[in-house]
Amino acid sequence: MPPTNASTRVPVVILTGHLGSGKTTLLNHLLRQPGARVGVIVNDFGDINVDAGLVTGQIDEPASIAGGCLCCLPDAGGLDDALEKLTHPRLALDVVIVEASGLAEPGTLAKLVRFSGVERVRRGGLIEVVDASSYFDTLDDGRGPAPVRFAAASLVVVNKTDLVPETDREETLARIEARVREHNPDVHVAYVVGGRIDPRLVYDAAVPEDPPDELPIAALLREAAADHHAHQHAGSVTVTTPGTIEPARLLDLLEEPPPTAYRVKGTVAVATGQGPRSYHVNLVGRSAHVAAAKRTDGTASELVAIGLDLETDAVRARLTDALAPAERPSTEGLRRLRQLVRVSL
Ligand SMILES: Nc1nc2c(ncn2[C@@H]2O[C@H](COP(=O)(O)OP(=O)(O)OP(=O)(O)O)[C@@H](O)[C@H]2O)c(=O)[nH]1
Numbered sequence: 001m002p003p004t005n006a007s008t009r010v011p012v013v014i015l016t017g018h019l020g021s022g023k024t025t026l027l028n029h030l031l032r033q034p035g036a037r038v039g040v041i042v043n044d045f046g047d048i049n050v051d052a053g054l055v056t057g058q059i060d061e062p063a064s065i066a067g068g069c070l071c072c073l074p075d076a077g078g079l080d081d082a083l084e085k086l087t088h089p090r091l092a093l094d095v096v097i098v099e100a101s102g103l104a105e106p107g108t109l110a111k112l113v114r115f116s117g118v119e120r121v122r123r124g125g126l127i128e129v130v131d132a133s134s135y136f137d138t139l140d141d142g143r144g145p146a147p148v149r150f151a152a153a154s155l156v157v158v159n160k161t162d163l164v165p166e167t168d169r170e171e172t173l174a175r176i177e178a179r180v181r182e183h184n185p186d187v188h189v190a191y192v193v194g195g196r197i198d199p200r201l202v203y204d205a206a207v208p209e210d211p212p213d214e215l216p217i218a219a220l221l222r223e224a225a226a227d228h229h230a231h232q233h234a235g236s237v238t239v240t241t242p243g244t245i246e247p248a249r250l251l252d253l254l255e256e257p258p259p260t261a262y263r264v265k266g267t268v269a270v271a272t273g274q275g276p277r278s279y280h281v282n283l284v285g286r287s288a289h290v291a292a293a294k295r296t297d298g299t300a301s302e303l304v305a306i307g308l309d310l311e312t313d314a315v316r317a318r319l320t321d322a323l324a325p326a327e328r329p330s331t332e333g334l335r336r337l338r339q340l341v342r343v344s345l
Pocket of ligand 1: 017018019020021022023024025026101159160161162163192193194195
């Protein structure tokens, strides 16, 4: 059995963006990261150009899947079927990425995942890729309201910054960011070339290295495409506490996360009459998911925050506050925790 994150649900990340903005380039960058088991759903099968050697195996033969797997989605109606297959615990995938066609409407796709009937799915965020060099010639003429598509994004990746003349770059990127924030003031924005975002913004690989069953071609492809420009590293902060915590403080953090933390994840323990109970916590952008853990191993609680330009001191202070030890939870805290667990189902 491969190492697995199976005790938690599989995050499903939606990748959207205008035609040619760089979605597939970003996806291939993520697929090249060692260790990760990534499932891919594309709804544009005729036009697929994901690196075949990185996406190995067929979903109909899950036993043969090595580094990841690929599923084609002919129409929106097939999304749940594809998610059902790709989130099967046997595959032990770290993440499923849905690459939309350039014409897809992000808000609609986000709703399809949010209201998916598939039990093992959790929302992993929506990444909108923007072509910095053609933005004001394609998506937006700069007049009137900004495109509403940004409202659904948790992360906006402003790609192809290399194609913006250096003399205009700062001003152009600032103008794009201002338009993005019109409908989504808190969204996280990354500026990249070749879709090279830090994969830690998107998923956790259960193992840091390639599994032994991965096809050698994947490693070869990775070498051939070795990144000349390293990606912008995301920062992270980890806080642990040996005891059970007060859920009201945790809920305060999840309802109003620190602005520079894109993801917050971890496991926390809460005291009950029958001993401590553990919960898995996941926040992406502003969307929180909490689920009761199947097993509780002791009372330790841990949270990790990940983000670009992470304000580490401020974030550490917030995580420390959220993990303040409590031998007994407040009634109000328990009520809020149970409510979030219910809406996370
Ligand atoms: N110069 C430059 N070219 C890029 C960058 N990112 C992607 N490209 C190129 O832009 C073209 C389109 O990239 P894709 O990744 O195919 O874009 P896409 O959004 O998947 O395209 P569709 O699926 O057709 O909507 C390709 O030729 C890429 O090599 C970048 O940061 N800089």
